[in-house]
Amino acid sequence: AKYIEQLIRPLRKAGFVTSSRGPRGGYAFAKDPSHITIGDIVRMFEGQSDLVDCVGTPHACAKAGECRVRLVWQEATAALFEKLDGVSIADLMCLPQAHASKES
Numbered sequence: 001a002k003y004i005e006q007l008i009r010p011l012r013k014a015g016f017v018t019s020s021r022g023p024r025g026g027y028a029f030a031k032d033p034s035h036i037t038i039g040d041i042v043r044m045f046e047g048q049s050d051l052v053d054c055v056g057t058p059h060a061c062a063k064a065g066e067c068r069v070r071l072v073w074q075e076a077t078a079a080l081f082e083k084l085d086g087v088s089i090a091d092l093m094c095l096p097q098a099h100a101s102k103e104s
Contacts, residue, residue, distance in 0.1 A: 010067045014044045033093060039084035 008027055013015045018030045029036070043049050050056040054064045054074050066071055 010044060011041075016041070016044075029089070033089035034091075036085045036089045037085045038089075038092075039081050041089075042081075042084055049077070049081060051080065 008017060011053070012019055012027075012030075015030050017027050017038055019025070019027050050073075053060040054067070054070050054072050055077050061067065061070075
């Protein structure tokens, strides 16, 4: 329960969930789950959206301007967040049903 509370607190502060006290209290989505993406959640918890420091902060490495691998990391970061931004909480709530229909 304590761990869940630690996760809920930043979600509530970011406006993803609401809470209510009392015997019938609990947590609920603050907005439609189809409008909350996994990318939103990852960015909120991680605080950084790049896979490596040099992607978003080229000054983190003296060779960032000439680094050939940096471009690969930039593309990988973009691909990752494109995927994460394409999956909503509502999608995850429906995933088992969607998965079962694909198997039929």
